[in-house]
Amino acid sequence: xxxxxxxxxxxxxxxxxxxxxxxxxxxxxxxxxxxxxxxxxxxxxxxxxxxxxxxxxxxxxxxxxxxxxxxxxxxxxxxxxxxxxxxxxxxxxxxxxxxxxxxxxxxxxxxxxxxxxxxxxxxxxxxxxxxxxxxxxxxxxxxxxxxxxxxxxxxxxxxxxxxxxxxxxxxxxxxxxxxxxxxxxxxxxxxxxxxxxxxxxxxxxxxxxxxxxxxxxxxxxxxxxxxxxxxxxxxxxxxxxxxxxxxxxxxxxx
Numbered sequence: 001x002x003x004x005x006x007x008x009x010x011x012x013x014x015x016x017x018x019x020x021x022x023x024x025x026x027x028x029x030x031x032x033x034x035x036x037x038x039x040x041x042x043x044x045x046x047x048x049x050x051x052x053x054x055x056x057x058x059x060x061x062x063x064x065x066x067x068x069x070x071x072x073x074x075x076x077x078x079x080x081x082x083x084x085x086x087x088x089x090x091x092x093x094x095x096x097x098x099x100x101x102x103x104x105x106x107x108x109x110x111x112x113x114x115x116x117x118x119x120x121x122x123x124x125x126x127x128x129x130x131x132x133x134x135x136x137x138x139x140x141x142x143x144x145x146x147x148x149x150x151x152x153x154x155x156x157x158x159x160x161x162x163x164x165x166x167x168x169x170x171x172x173x174x175x176x177x178x179x180x181x182x183x184x185x186x187x188x189x190x191x192x193x194x195x196x197x198x199x200x201x202x203x204x205x206x207x208x209x210x211x212x213x214x215x216x217x218x219x220x221x222x223x224x225x226x227x228x229x230x231x232x233x234x235x236x237x238x239x240x241x242x243x244x245x246x247x248x249x250x251x252x253x254x
Contacts, residue, residue: 108131135213143163161251
């Protein structure tokens, strides 16, 4: 009789502790999927490259500013390129005017603009500008005719009748003229921001020229020019043998 029939029951295999089924082997702890994925993900090296470059440039600029590295300050220096075209000659004028005197002037232009019913902080501007320029004074010898010069028979005495000296146009010196301060309201700042020429100082330049011209008229510059012209003509004619030279200023004779 078989063992199945002897016991009367079905035999069942039961694994005893300590058998080779692997129950006593150490268990490997399971890792969380998200944590494993986070540990395996690495940041690319080029992500931090812009920050490193910015820090390097800042250090180089600081070193050049403090003169820590000789010759480094010119690496990031601004360069100016003159790409202007050649100057074109438009006209030529014959000069018959004797420039006998020149005056240098300086004026402080205080230009204040405001708007009605609005404070200066909103709409308005005030500009302090120092204008430096020169004005010349001379005598137009080209308008003198033959009858304006009288000479005696033995050519020892000469009399000249010349026009009064006149002032030239003021020439503003751009190298020495400058803006001291410029205060602007909010609307004016916005207008300068969207303007193609926010630093236009045409109006203060024009006012500076007008004030310099007015000061030249009151300075006696024309009288000095006539005096210098007389000295020049006397020296010239005396070198030609004239001993008595008289110069009159008024309407020039033709």
